[in-house]
Amino acid sequence: MHLRYLVLFLWCLTSIASGDNAATHVVGVTDGDTITILDADREQHKVRLAGIDAPEKKQPFGQRSKEHLSDLVFGKDVTLVCGKIDRYSRDICVVYIGGKDANLAQVEAGLAWWYRKYAKEQTPQQRVDYEAAETRAKAARRGLWADAEPVPPWEWRHR
Numbered sequence: 001m002h003l004r005y006l007v008l009f010l011w012c013l014t015s016i017a018s019g020d021n022a023a024t025h026v027v028g029v030t031d032g033d034t035i036t037i038l039d040a041d042r043e044q045h046k047v048r049l050a051g052i053d054a055p056e057k058k059q060p061f062g063q064r065s066k067e068h069l070s071d072l073v074f075g076k077d078v079t080l081v082c083g084k085i086d087r088y089s090r091d092i093c094v095v096y097i098g099g100k101d102a103n104l105a106q107v108e109a110g111l112a113w114w115y116r117k118y119a120k121e122q123t124p125q126q127r128v129d130y131e132a133a134e135t136r137a138k139a140a141r142r143g144l145w146a147d148a149e150p151v152p153p154w155e156w157r158h159r
Contacts, residue, residue: 110143
């Protein structure tokens with residue numbers, strides 16, 4: 001597992017440094033916080049969007065969250081900044097499309113929660129941005145915040 005992380009980390013650094021976004025083409029969107037990318041060697045990698053948790057597919061707003069992420073990244077070249085691999089062997093990354101943070105865009109749209117449990121893995125600026133985005137979405141009752149009491153996915157999965 002540590003070797004895989006090192007290889008992915010070096011691959012991400014090489015992609016970012018070379019500006020070769022074609023190496024990270026989105027070929028699938030599983031849900032509102034998971035995508036599949038194709039690398040330069042035509043290998044697929046599952047990528048979990050860092051810092052957010054989107055509604056599960058069968059939860060209210062789960063399908064809308066997936067559709068929003070698809071509209072943002074599907075079939076497009078992205079840049080990844082990855083930090084670790086989770087227990088499901090997914091790479092945990094911030095996904096950038098045209099310089100825009102797609103993870104943050106999900107929170108801004110009210111289609112994902114800022115995942116405070118992992119805030120310590122974010123930069124201080126990301127923590128500020130994600131918290132502010134969630135606060136604005138909640139105040140505007142955008143997306144999942146239209147529900148009086150939306151159930152966070154980590155609670156929904158536990159049930």
